Amino acid sequence: EVQLVESGGGLVQPGGSLRLSCAASGFTFSSYWMHWARQAPGKGLVWVSRINNDGSSTSYADSVKGRFTISRDNAKNTLYLQMNSLRADDTAVYYCAREGSGIAPPFDPWGQGTLVTVSS
Amino acid sequence: SYELTQPPSVSVSPGQTASITCSGDKLGNKYACWYQQKPGQSPVLLIYQDIKRPSGIPERFSGSNSGNTATLTISGTQAMDEADYYCQAWDSSTVVFGGGTKLTVL
Secondary structure, eight states: OOEEEEEOOEEEOTTOOEEEEEEEESSOGGGSOEEEEEEOTTSOEEEEEEEOTTSSOEEEOTTTTTTEEEEEETTTTEEEEEEOSOOGGGOEEEEEEEEOSSSSOOEEEEOOOEEEEEOO | OOOOBOOSEEEEOTTSOEEEEEEOTTGGGSOEEEEEEOTTSOOEEEEBTTTBOOTTSOTTEEEEEETTEEEEEESSOOGGGOEEEEEEEEETTEEEEOOOEEEEEO
């Protein structure tokens, strides 16, 4: 069974840092591009970041560029999101998702999410 | 930046057909996909490349995309279909989601 399990969320003060992890299983992790997306409480989905299969190429939403870093360890089948200079508006459930194949690939599956709360 | 617009809410009676729209500039020239999210759960892929259904997704879910509008159609809507629905498209190498539509089955 293909599975993605996020961890690392929690309460952090404004200006603080947090590293999220996403453990993958049930598929060849090193063959897939991966993404992070987030959802603020009661709000919609927002794409955050993307990384290619070997980690050599990344992209970010403007709202997190320069503050967040996506990375991966294919030996550990794990995706990461390092979040620095956190702000209150970064409060959200963060999901990792696998990018499908083909043209305009969809996200499938998604992890269960991990909640990040930025507050003093 | 590219934007996708969805109606905040749609209501439908059980057994009837629900249509949820997603609008964006020349969206028909891109591929759209759709996700379903029930309360407290992660999004689930319903439709990709405008019209394709992943295995396990019921046939009552279908999609179309033309001009500036992609549409998710749910035929014979069931109570279990009450959820939030999000469209998504690619703009160059970035991903764009619509704001989401809450489907109420009443």
